[in-house]
Amino acid sequence: MTWAMQLGTEMHEEALECVEERLSKLRPGGFSLEPRYRYDSRQDRWKQVSREEEQALEESGNSGELKGSVKPDVVIHQGDPLRAQAVYDFKFPCMNIDEIPKWPRYPPTHPYSGLDQGTVYEWAFSIKPTRVMPRLGVIHE
Secondary structure (H helix, E strand, O other), X not given: OOHHHHHHHHHHHHHHHHHHHHHHHHOOOOEEEOOEEEEEOOOOEEEEEOHHHHHXXXXXXXXXXXXXXXXXXXXXXXXXXXXXXXXXEEOOOOOOOOOOOOOOEOOOOOOOOOOEHXXXXXXXXXXXXXXXXXXXXXXXX
């Protein structure tokens, strides 16, 4: 792991702690941090993957089953994480820190190849996702 990646990880962890502290007071039970969702094509809907299931898949070497899932940083809801009211994703660019970064594109081997992360989040949650960056704050588009 590069120093830049390590710094990004630490900034991400710090941001999540801050968000949890604040939202716990403002919206108890009305938000989720780093929830994972997977599309169920048989039922034509997204389902939440529990932290326990996610951890079990990773520990058993079956994390490939999570390919195609999405994991935004913060989801605001009224108690049901499947009914998102807002979706936020933190971005910590190493370069051009005063410019709004584009949503990252999925690589050719990914199930969402050719699409960007924002487009997939919008499909999953039926709302436009929002990026959050140091210095620039919340970026609505």
